[in-house]
Amino acid sequence: MGRWEPGAGGRLREAALNLYLERGFDQTMVNDIAERAGVTARTFFRYFGDKREVLFDAAAEVEEKSLAALEGAPATASALDLVAAALEAVADTIGHDRELARMRQTVIMANADLRERELIKLAQMTAALADGLRRRGIGDAEADLAAETGSAVYRVAFRRWVDAAGDLDLREAIDQSFAQLRTLTAAD
Amino acid sequence: MGRWEPGAGGRLREAALNLYLERGFDQTMVNDIAERAGVTARTFFRYFGDKREVLFDAAAEVEEKSLAALEGAPATASALDLVAAALEAVADTIGHDRELARMRQTVIMANADLRERELIKLAQMTAALADGLRRRGIGDAEADLAAETGSAVYRVAFRRWVDAAGDLDLREAIDQSFAQLRTLTAAD
Structure with missing residues (x-):
């Protein structure tokens, strides 16, 4: 089984975790995650309520x-x-x-x-x-x-x-x- | 052994716990606790760093x-x-x-x-x-x-x-x- 679920949800999760590790959780904004995953912030909010939910969903x-x-x-x-x-x-x-x-x-x-x-x-x-x-x-x-x-x-x-x-x-x-x-x- | 330690510290603890139960923790101010205990807020801070410390000290x-x-x-x-x-x-x-x-x-x-x-x-x-x-x-x-x-x-x-x-x-x-x-x- 691959690490990340397919599609935008998986790309967003991967982007978020990498950014949290690189910059710290507090320093990462939803816009940064969306940009890294190649989607819009609006798409992020279709998958996660906020940036904390990526970790706890x-x-x-x-x-x-x-x-x-x-x-x-x-x-x-x-x-x-x-x-x-x-x-x-x-x-x-x-x-x-x-x-x-x-x-x-x-x-x-x-x-x-x-x-x-x-x-x-x-x-x-x-x-x-x-x-x-x-x-x-x-x-x-x-x-x-x-x-x-x-x-x-x-x-x-x-x-x-x-x-x-x-x-x-x-x-x-x-x-x-x-x-x-x-x-x-x-x-x- | 009595419930409350003697002196102002004990009176402050008793006053604080009673007020937290009566009004809720968030609605209780240090001034209220000091007043109930018959001391000044300045005295409160000789015993406790803040109102949360009454519970965790x-x-x-x-x-x-x-x-x-x-x-x-x-x-x-x-x-x-x-x-x-x-x-x-x-x-x-x-x-x-x-x-x-x-x-x-x-x-x-x-x-x-x-x-x-x-x-x-x-x-x-x-x-x-x-x-x-x-x-x-x-x-x-x-x-x-x-x-x-x-x-x-x-x-x-x-x-x-x-x-x-x-x-x-x-x-x-x-x-x-x-x-x-x-x-x-x-x-x-």
């Missing part, structure tokens, strides 16, 4: 697919199995392009407002996961802890995946973090 | 004490034992007054900027915890996961403590969350 799809995976998991699944199913769906949605994830991560880590935005998105995702677990009949306290624990596993796995020098799959990184969590809690 | 003490507990834990402690020692120190620092924690939490949850600030403080605390684990010789990946897992346990325990109808100690809530985490990971 995957969140809705990620949430939708992960909740669908959680809902579709077998009736025998434990709370942590359900969380793992949700995280695997996240990996299937964003895991195909590590270079894109790296560029995005570099842009976000360089800007305090974007780091805040990312923390908020993660907190919202965690709350949605806990709600999904409750809908699957998991008790309130267990759902809350399983969702927060899944969020912890995901944060760690994501950083490892983005930082890994060699080949690493996001799904594999998530599995490794879950295995390490079991070792941690068993050793204690 | 415990963070430095919490971080310092929890890192000291982590550093002072026995050499045989596992990564999760070290995290538990750090969280117990957090409980000892803020756990003596649930009503104060509830008021603060209500104010924060009602305001998007304050919720963001709280998420940032938690993320900084998690990063400091991971660094503390590394200084105790815990490997990089394990330190990262143990710190994030501890943060998950803490978030859940804190919410349970604040929301509990009956008696509940913050330290007890943390112990319960750790026990539940072990059950969750063992069941999987």
Whole structure:
């Protein structure tokens, strides 16, 4: 699969990420992005609400697919199995392009407002996961802890995946973090 | 132990929290807080840098004490034992007054900027915890996961403590969350 979605949307995303890396997010204007992508600002706004949305527009799809995976998991699944199913769906949605994830991560880590935005998105995702677990009949306290624990596993796995020098799959990184969590809690 | 520290600092904190609850954080001015506490705005600024600091000034003490507990834990402690020692120190620092924690939490949850600030403080605390684990010789990946897992346990325990109808100690809530985490990971 190619890195950028075809057409103007993909060109705009590529142009935006490159400009954010070259000049910084605050110094890049929508007009600069449109110009680099060879389209008008009007076209930019057909794809993205603002320049921040280029970085965060995957969140809705990620949430939708992960909740669908959680809902579709077998009736025998434990709370942590359900969380793992949700995280695997996240990996299937964003895991195909590590270079894109790296560029995005570099842009976000360089800007305090974007780091805040990312923390908020993660907190919202965690709350949605806990709600999904409750809908699957998991008790309130267990759902809350399983969702927060899944969020912890995901944060760690994501950083490892983005930082890994060699080949690493996001799904594999998530599995490794879950295995390490079991070792941690068993050793204690 | 009384709820408010003695003197003008305690009166200012009490006045501020009550006003934030009555009028909202954004609608409360430093002059209002000083007036309610019976002091001048100049006195307010001897205790707090701004009206937000009334809510977040415990963070430095919490971080310092929890890192000291982590550093002072026995050499045989596992990564999760070290995290538990750090969280117990957090409980000892803020756990003596649930009503104060509830008021603060209500104010924060009602305001998007304050919720963001709280998420940032938690993320900084998690990063400091991971660094503390590394200084105790815990490997990089394990330190990262143990710190994030501890943060998950803490978030859940804190919410349970604040929301509990009956008696509940913050330290007890943390112990319960750790026990539940072990059950969750063992069941999987």
